[in-house]
Amino acid sequence: MKVILEKEGSSIYRNVFIHIPLLCLGIVLSFALSSCTQQNSSSSSASNDKPKVVATSTIIADLTQEIGGDEIKLTGILKPGTDPHVYEPVPKDTQVMEEANLILYNGYNLEPGLIKLMKSAGGKARQLPVGEVVKPLQLNEGAKGKVPDPHVWGDVKNAIAMVNAIRDALIKLSPQDKEEFTKKAQQLTDELKQLDSWVKVQIQTIPADKRKLVTTHDAFQYYGRAYQIPIAGTLIGISTEEQPSAQTVQRLVEEIKKIGVPAIFAETTINPALIQTVAEEAKIKLAPRELYSDSIGAPGGEGDTYIKMIEANTRTIVEALGGKYTPFQRSTNQ
Structure with a gap:
């Protein structure tokens, strides 16, 4: 037992x-x-508490992210490489606009499909045409007559004005973050001022008789006027919706032969086939690197921010037209 x-x-x-x-x-x-669930719930709640900001173009989205940082929940509608002139909205675009507290768009009809959607969508978001803080160049668009050129960011000084407008809109949206928005906007502005000066120096290295720009569409007027490189010709006008006729192509070919530039330029958001044809018929080089016109580049690429886009474009232009390119050196002493 x-x-x-x-x-x-x-x-x-x-x-x-x-x-x-x-x-x-x-x-x-x-x-x-339980702890993970609580943390995830807390993180999700914190994210949902942030002001919801929507940006249409990749350029505005990039500038807004630089200023807003982690204080906002930013949604960029257009993806890098997408052409805003011809973009057709999808149902998800309606949803993000309806849920937004603030919608930042370029204006001057850069993104006609998204502007139309924004005006018709519900929601109570404030709508700010960031590009329209700049007095536009008026360009002749044939039957349309004079229209405002929407590509205002080509002049870096205009980008600084856009930064100020975005900063003020974010402060109005979230006053408690005023100090952070102001600090980041100032840091970005300081760098843009350096960039503006650098571009001027780079373009002046191009021989004067070669300092002319021929591109696929008319997106570089602000850049050309700010940095003293005239736009000698374009295949199409302000909007990429335009389809050039055979006569237009031939006129550009003849113009290129007269001015004698060493190269012409394709753009990242437009099929290069037609401008390649122009180059072949004019017996001139097509620059080996494309210009960023209406969008920044893909993440990880040389033009994946506004600043890097302007830097990459300047390098492409300078090297193709016979100038002496010096990389942009950011100074932290300003």
């Missing part, structure tokens, strides 16, 4: 000692899962 009790007791103790660690492990796991 004694032996039996000992065996039974031993079995009981063994079972107890086996189940205690399992019980503790279960408590620990339960606590950990």
Whole structure:
């Protein structure tokens, strides 16, 4: 009998000692899962509490992210490489606009499909045409007559005005973050001022008789006027919706032969086939690197921010037209 009790007791103790660690492990796991759930819930709640900002173009989205940082929840509608002139909105675009607290768009009809959607969508978001803080160049668009040129960011000084407008809109949206928005906008402005000066120096290295720009569409008037490189010709006008006729192509070919530029330029958001044809017929080089016109580049690429886009374009122009390119050096002393 004694032996039996000992065996039974031993079995009981063994079972107890086996189940205690399992019980503790279960408590620990339960606590950990509960803690993770609470943290995820807290993180999700914090994210949902942030002001919801929507930016249409990649350029505006980039500038807004630089200023807003982690203080806002930013959604950029257009993806890098997408042409805003011809973009057709999708149902998801309606949803993000309806949920937004602030919508930042370029204006001057750069993104006609998205502007139309924005005007018709519900929601109570403030709508700010960031590009329209700049007095536009008026260009002749044939039957349309004079229309405002929307490509205002080509002049870096105009980008600084856009930064100020974005900063003020974010402060109005989230006053408690005024100090942070102001600090980041000032840092960005300082860098843009350096960039503006650098571009001027780079373009002046191009021989004067070669300092002319021929591109696919008329997106570089602000850049040309700011940095003293005239736009000698374009295949199409302000909007990429335009389809050039055979006569237009031939006129550009003849113009290129007259002015004698060493190269002409394709653009990242437009099929290069037609401008390639122009280059072949004019017996002139097509620059080996394309220009960023209406969009920044893909993440990880040389033009994946506004600043890097302007830097890359300047390098492409300078090298193709016979200038001496010096990389942009950012100074932190300003």
